[in-house]
Amino acid sequence: MTYDLAVIGGGVHGSTVALFAARGGMKVVLIERGQLCREASGVNAGTLTMQMTRVALIPYALRAHAMWASARDWLGHDVGVVVCDGLSLAFTAQEEELLTFRAGKRREAGAPIELISGAQACAVEPGLSAGVRLAGYCKVDGYANAYLTGLAYRRALLEAGVDLRENVPASGIAREASGFVVETPQGPVRAKRIVLAGGVWIEPMMAWLGIHLPIKTLVNQLVVTERVRPVMRTVVGIANGLLSLKQYPHGTVVIGGGWQGVGDRARGGVELLPDRIIGNVRLACHAIPDLKASRIARAWAGLEAETADALPAAGPIPGIPDAYVCGSVHSGYTSGPYIARLLADRILGREPDLPLFPIDRLLAPRGVSEASQ
Numbered sequence: 001m002t003y004d005l006a007v008i009g010g011g012v013h014g015s016t017v018a019l020f021a022a023r024g025g026m027k028v029v030l031i032e033r034g035q036l037c038r039e040a041s042g043v044n045a046g047t048l049t050m051q052m053t054r055v056a057l058i059p060y061a062l063r064a065h066a067m068w069a070s071a072r073d074w075l076g077h078d079v080g081v082v083v084c085d086g087l088s089l090a091f092t093a094q095e096e097e098l099l100t101f102r103a104g105k106r107r108e109a110g111a112p113i114e115l116i117s118g119a120q121a122c123a124v125e126p127g128l129s130a131g132v133r134l135a136g137y138c139k140v141d142g143y144a145n146a147y148l149t150g151l152a153y154r155r156a157l158l159e160a161g162v163d164l165r166e167n168v169p170a171s172g173i174a175r176e177a178s179g180f181v182v183e184t185p186q187g188p189v190r191a192k193r194i195v196l197a198g199g200v201w202i203e204p205m206m207a208w209l210g211i212h213l214p215i216k217t218l219v220n221q222l223v224v225t226e227r228v229r230p231v232m233r234t235v236v237g238i239a240n241g242l243l244s245l246k247q248y249p250h251g252t253v254v255i256g257g258g259w260q261g262v263g264d265r266a267r268g269g270v271e272l273l274p275d276r277i278i279g280n281v282r283l284a285c286h287a288i289p290d291l292k293a294s295r296i297a298r299a300w301a302g303l304e305a306e307t308a309d310a311l312p313a314a315g316p317i318p319g320i321p322d323a324y325v326c327g328s329v330h331s332g333y334t335s336g337p338y339i340a341r342l343l344a345d346r347i348l349g350r351e352p353d354l355p356l357f358p359i360d361r362l363l364a365p366r367g368v369s370e371a372s373q
């Protein structure tokens, strides 16, 4: 059997492309090495925010936020999305300057962020420290329960008729006259088109096609507290990006901000760095002082992909008709579903509502690329 489309990698990007392509009438197979959304898409902080999103991605993130807010309608299953206010804080004059610049750029791009005083921020978020000088205030914010993502997508994909192959690692791709052959332990899988959606593993996947696309691996650490009484009601960040904080309805508080642990794409996240976790937690307690009374329940690390210019790799693979890549989206949980849906539109032969992010810009001229390997 030859599928219309084979998607390799079942994170939020691959799962969304597969879902919309199947709903658009294609015969789709999704090949996932482990279980759906158990890498970045299942272990992330779940924040759905404009304030940490790259300026160029704001139009995408706004549409993606609307998708998450209506996930029950299009995904059909619950991922625990809560839409609430978001605050990005400045405690120092330097942070005020940074916040004013960042908020201004995002506002120009369409994000409804306004600057408010520390006192106004405390009215929005009563749990906030009195030391806040200025805050970016955005009503388009919120969070999801990332660990529910895979469960929700699995049901939706099966309902859409996707041939879902979990615990099946792809190990290579060959081209043939009618399309592609994906090598798996279950035998070859044939498809007319392919999408590579392997998160930080997009780089080795692209190498199967002889293309060198450098993808940086970030090892983000996260902390979750025990369940505590309500200490906050908004999503809180800080101007320099080193904090993201929210309390879930059942009482736990998830603390992140991209503090790096140890790991790589070959081994995963292998070591947490306690000094950095403490730094992250101290910053959280500085922002929301009542957090000082709560204990850490668990900490973990996950791998986030980033291209050289920190913009997505989402579009056709140059020189290989019917091959596509989708990933490396900064704040990719927020924006991922929308960007992946755009790619599905393109694959279905429809004009995407917003431009994709072709990877030509990220590929070194062939001679240079080969010399640098």
Ligand SMILES: Cc1cc2nc3c(=O)[nH]c(=O)nc-3n(C[C@H](O)[C@H](O)[C@H](O)COP(=O)(O)OP(=O)(O)OC[C@H]3O[C@@H](n4cnc5c(N)ncnc54)[C@H](O)[C@@H]3O)c2cc1C
Pocket: 008, 009, 010, 011, 012, 013, 014, 031, 032, 033, 034, 035, 036, 037, 038, 039, 040, 041, 042, 043, 044, 045, 046, 047, 048, 049, 168, 169, 170, 171, 197, 198, 199, 200, 201, 220, 221, 222, 244, 256, 301, 302, 303, 304, 305, 326, 327, 328, 329, 330, 331, 332, 333, 334, 335, 336
């Ligand atoms: C700790 C952490 C916190 C984050 N917090 C946020 C946040 O709060 N808000 C936000 O917007 N973004 C956040 N992000 C970023 C976001 O999680 C990612 O951008 C997004 O989930 C990436 O999705 P993806 O589908 O591209 O990759 P992934 O979710 O990593 O999926 C790639 C999939 O490919 C599979 N795969 C790899 N190799 C193979 C193979 N050979 N064969 C088959 N399958 C293969 C993997 O098993 C994996 O399931 C965070 C990331 C991390 C790590």
